[in-house]
Amino acid sequence: MSFGEEELGDLPFLQEAGDLLVRRGYALSLSELAGGPGEPYVELGLRRARAGVVDGRLDPGILRGAPPEHRILSFVIAALIVGATGNAYAIRRFALAEARHLEGLLRDRARANRGDARTLVSAIYSKVLGMRLEPVDRLIGAELFEVRLGLSGYLLLSSSLDPSKWGIVARVVDGGYVYMKLEESIRLLREGVAKHLERRVLSARVTSPPEWLAAAAAELSRELARARPAESAAPPASSGEYPPCVRSLLRRLESGENLPHFARFFLAAFLVNAGVPLDEIVAAFSRSPDFNERITRYQVEHIAGARGGKRYSVPSCAKLEALGLCARDATCDGVRSPLAYLRRRRGGGQPRTGGEEGGGRPGRRGDRIPEDEL
DSSP states (O other): OOOOHHHHHHOTTSHHHHHHHHHTTOOOSHHHHOOOBTBHHHHHHHHHHHIIIIISSOOHHHHTTOOHHHHHHHHHHHHHHHHHHTOHHHHHHHHHHHHHHHHHHHHHHHHHOHHHHHHHHHHHIIIIIOOOEEEEEEEETTEEEEEEEEHHHHHHHHTTSOHHHHSGGGSEEETTEEEEOHHHHHHHHHHHHHHHHHHHHHHTOOSSOOHHHHHHHHHHHHHHHHHSOOGGGSOOTTOTTSOHHHHHHHHHHHTTOOOOHHHHHHHHHHHHHTTOOHHHHHHHHTTSTTOOHHHHHHHHHHHTTTTSSOOBOBOOHHHHHHTTOOOOOGGGTTOOSHHHHHHHHTTSOOOSSOOBTTSSBOOOGGGOOOTTOO
């Protein structure tokens, strides 16, 4: 498939987008490309970087009306600024915001013309992820599926999503392919594009950036620090009373990693049942690149039973082991649940509040925590 200029403006990370810039007479060296503040695309890039890192989302209005080459150049400038921060959290947050922006554009395209959108989505899978998303129109049971993806690619892209919806047991699999609706393939594409962009930004870091770019990166870092809850408000990963599985997840959060869906649920449920104040739990998740304080607080309160239901229980060690979240060490000897570990480390007393799996609220499919946020 050949991409039109408007499409390339929405896909600025493709090689074809760079080719368009060359055809339009733009040099691709940093000194010539970024003439500094004052160039329309540089100003747009500054806004794009801030939106992705500080706000966590790219408002389509920022780019509306800009010609394709300026949208492409603004992405390049934004990526250079974010990369120059040297902040892994900022880079992941920017990559996710850009991937979500693309997801929104593709969903709009699907609403306007499904056949056209399916061709475009398949082309992006091929160009960006090196995966073959095949168009199909197959009726299985009462459902019409529009695309299929090889099982290995599907597992790679869905690994961090809610297993009750995205796990293989919840999908239609036939002949080594997973069958999906178009919107589902777009949602999966977001996962792959975010990881792709994160790698691109990391690899494109400039060792000696121009003064204006370094200043922009420094200001972006300061804005991000002001926007995030204080690190000291979050539970420390070094807390000796927490089991190894919990300490491991807290360390991963501290490093700016997006945890898989069930890992987020388990960590929130454990901290709630351990009596950690809700503000501290929210602060822990603020380190996730996809952090949204309003949604996170709502979900934590939901798990805590503060919104009209019973508190969710903490999964057992057996369940954590089955899901690959167990980090058992010698201190876990004879322990069957994370809360039992906590009781032992606290000298045999009960956790300050809450209960283990089998008590409290186990959770129902209808109560599922959205995989996008916690």
